Amino acid sequence: MAYHHGDLREALITAGRSLLEEKGLTGFTLRECARRAEVSHAAPAHHFKSVDDLLAEIATQGFGQLMETMAAEARRAKPDPAARLVAQGVGYMAFAAAHPMLFRLMFYRETERFQTPALAEAARAARALHYAAVEAALPLATRETKVRMSDFAWATVHGFITLLLERQIGEGENAKALRARGVAILADMAETVMRAGGVPD
Amino acid sequence: MAYHHGDLREALITAGRSLLEEKGLTGFTLRECARRAEVSHAAPAHHFKSVDDLLAEIATQGFGQLMETMAAEARRAKPDPAARLVAQGVGYMAFAAAHPMLFRLMFYRETERFQTPALAEAARAARALHYAAVEAALPLATRETKVRMSDFAWATVHGFITLLLERQIGEGENAKALRARGVAILADMAETVMRAGGVPD
DNA sequence: CCGTCAATTTGACATCGACAAGTTTGGATC
DNA sequence: GATCCAAACTTGTCGATGTCAAATTGACGG
Known part of the structure; x- marks a missing residue:
C-alpha cells in the first residue's frame, strides 16, 4: 500500500x-x-476527490482533537459537575486559541461546501460531549431546560472565543488579561446554567 | 465623474x-x-486595489446596516433598558439571519486579510452601540463589570446566531422553534446581565 | 478645437482546481 | 520466478482567476 x-x-x-x-x-x-x-x-x-474533500477530512480530525482537549481538561477538574462544565469550556477555548485557523474552518462551512458523513458525525459527537456535561450538571431539569442551557452555554463559550479570535473583544489587552476574561465569562455562564437547575447560587 | x-x-x-x-x-x-x-x-x-479591498468595503457597509437594524429594533422596544438590550440582540440576530453570508464575512476576517481603517472604525462603532446598551442597563456597576457583561452578552448572542447559521444548533427544528430558541437565549442573557447590576431578579 | 487626464478595455502572465492519458510500482496469481 | 493487473503517481492540458501593463476612450477646461 x-x-x-x-x-x-x-x-x-x-x-x-x-x-x-x-x-x-x-x-x-x-x-x-x-x-x-x-x-x-x-x-x-x-x-x-477535491480540495474541499481534504478540508473536510482536516475539519473532521479537528473535531476529534477538540473533544480530546475538552475531555482532558474535564478530567483534570474536580468531580463537581459545574467545575467539569467550566473545564470543558476551558478546553474548548484552549483548542481554539492553539489552532485558530483550524477552529475557524470547523465552524465556517458556508453553504455546506464540504460536508461528509464523517464530518457531520464528528461534529455531532462534540455536541453530545457538551450536552452530557450540561446534563450532568442539571440532573433534575426537564429535557427542554437541558437543551436550552446546553445551547446557552455553548453559545457563550463559542461566541467569546470567536470574537476574541477576530479581535472584536479585548481590545489592546494582553494574553493574561484575555485569559482572565475567558475565565470570567465561563463563571458567568456556569452560574446561569446552575441556577436553571434550581440551585439559587 | x-x-x-x-x-x-x-x-x-x-x-x-x-x-x-x-x-x-x-x-x-x-x-x-x-x-x-x-x-x-x-x-x-x-x-x-484588490478583491479584498472590495470585500472590506462590503463588510464596512454591513456593519452600518447591522447597527441600523439593531437601533431600529431598540426603538420599537419599551424604554426599559433590559428590554432595549434584548431588542438589540433581536436586531443582531435578525440581521445575521437575513444576510448570513455578509454576516460571516464581517466576522470571519482570517489573518486580517482585509483590514481597512474604515472597516475597523465601523466594527468599533457597532461595539460601542452594544456597550452603550449594557451601560444603560447597569448604571451603578463598575466599569469592569460593564465590560464583563458587555462581553458576556455579545458572546452569547453572537455565539448563538453563529452556531445556528452553521447548523450546529437547533437540529431539525423549524424556523418558528429556532426563533423561540433565540428569544430564550436572549432572556437568559438579559437575566444574567441584570443580576450583575444588583437586581436580584 | 485640442490636449490632458481619469475611466475603461484589451492583452498578458502566473497560479489554481480538475480532468485525461500515460507511466511506474507492488504484489497477487500461476 | 515470470506475468499481469490495479493502484499510485506523473505529465500535460483546459478554463478560470487576480493582478499588472499598455492601449483606448471619453469628458472637460482652455
Missing part, C-alpha cells in the same frame, strides 16, 4: 494542517499541499 | 453583495462582479 510515499494520504493531511494554520483558508491550496508532501500537483486526486 | 457607468464603484458593491449572498465567499470573484456590472474584468481595479 506504500509506494513512493509511505502514506501520502496522511502526509497530505499533515501538510494541509500546517498550511492552513500558516496561510488560512484563502491561502490553502491543493497544489501547495502536494508540494509540501513532495509529490506532483495531481497526486492528491487519488486520495481526495 | 461618470463615464460609461453612472457610478461603477457603487454598482460593483451592489453586484458584490448579491454575489456574496448567492455564492458565498468562495464563489466571490472580482471578474464576476465586473460581469454583473457589465464592465470588463479589469475595470474594478481603478476603484478597488
